[in-house]
Amino acid sequence: MKSLLLIVISALSLAFLTTATGKEVVDPLDSPQWGVMHKLFLNSERVVFDDKVKVFAPKFAEDSMNVPVSFDASELKDIQEIVVIADLNPIPLVLRYYPEEITPYLAFRIKLQQGSPIRAAVKTGDNVWHVGSTWVDAAGGGCTLPSIGTSTGDWSSTLGRVTANIWKREDAPNRFRIKIMHPMDTGLAPGIPKFHIEQMTLSDKGGKQLARLEVFEPISENPMLSLAVDKHEYLKIHGRDNNGNVVDAEVVQ
């Protein structure tokens, strides 16, 4: 009886898939693009929708150019990689984060072209993707508009400038916030080629790499990132954009 009901539910849902174990995994947001996302960015590997991956974003995007998104995957162990996807964005892939030596928390802002699921998919050592999702409604225009810097022409004087701070915390990982001046043009605004930060690494004072980040077009102009950096009080940032501009910065608490 129960299994029959399950079939009815499955038939009602357009977006379901079967994992290696044969257990049905239904996208809780029932997104028409989920199947494609799974194939493109998670290599069709095994997936579980997992409450241990917490994704935070407001229910509606007040400013489609700057939608705050954050995730916390600190309940999971042995994390290999974290992928952030916005299914219905013209460019769905937001970032890949490799929190090698630090707590898997990251906050950032994205451009959203329309209402979309926002997901953080966390791959653990057993090759399973743990996916946390939330839905953001948006009025549109986020990705196909030129950045303010590009449209006002003043981006070049501040390109790559970094402001940052580290907050020491007693019972939690220290908080690191960094803002990098960059137009982050998506290439979807007429006549403006894509121009965005591609890679960033975070190292400690001795040069040991703590985390690595791959950044894609949907990240908002002048990216503002918040990271959980455990007990570190001295950090080095090294980054590069798709035009070969390099950003190097040191931040002390």
Place this chain on the structure above:
Amino acid sequence: MSIIRGFSIMLLFSLGFLINGSLQATKNTFDYELKAVKIAQDTYLFEGKTEDFSVQNGGNIVNTAFIVTTEGVIVIDSGISRRYSEQQRVAIAKITDKTILGVYLTHHHPDHFLGNQTYSDTKIYALAETIKSIKVEGEIFRSNMYRLVGDWMRGTLLTMPTEKLKAGKKTIGKHQLEFLSLHGHTASDLAIFDHTTGVLFTGDLVFNRRAATTPHANVVKWLKTLTELKDLRFNVLVPGHGPIARDTTPIKQTYDYLNWLVNTLKEGASNGMDMNEVMHSEIPERFESLALVREELIRSVSHLYPVFENEFLNPAKQ
């Protein structure tokens, strides 16, 4: 049993959709049900709901008003849509057969001026800065309102104010009116003080029992403006949103909320908090009765937080 129950629940749902759908198709006459309520001598109010824009309320979330002077009628704000202002004008005609002298716009937010076109045969007054803002953002507002309230907007066109309003006192039809050029909620907010009746129309500088909105706000200036308004000796206060009052309670309430908002943003930024964390800040008990307080906090963080967080970032060594 469980299958049967499952199917009947599904059936109920689909029937529900059918009934809802057909009701909406046949019964929606796009009637805002505007009722002119007399709030003082010669003075009438159309009170909007303290809700957010929705397809259900058609955008009737704003207070508009009119004064019947001996020379003619003065309308304060034209509402959200063509349908709204047409119905507003019909409702005014039920009270008086006097001609309409002009519409006075309190500020450039869509729920206050998108009804202008119904009054294109009269004068439409706004402060100079308000006219500029309508020129820049009016079309964006209009298309966004179609998205938020749908067919209620049908046929609504952007109609610009025709007259630049100067601040100061002016007697119209035996009503001694004072036009106050203020700011804070937006770059240019008009308040109208009718010295004859003691009615103060504050526009969105004052919200009553509803959380204040901040998409174009300068909160520091707004707080200063509120202390000025508090000193005016009015009998009746007409806020932009929420019920009228006969004392300064809504002014104090708006001040208290905005003051808390600024402190919350500043504290969040000084502690290195991310936007989503500040959006989930605990709301003090005294604000829990304000309509839409969590939604407005979330919006206000989007609008205002970047300025505060920049204050707590230092240039890195590069």
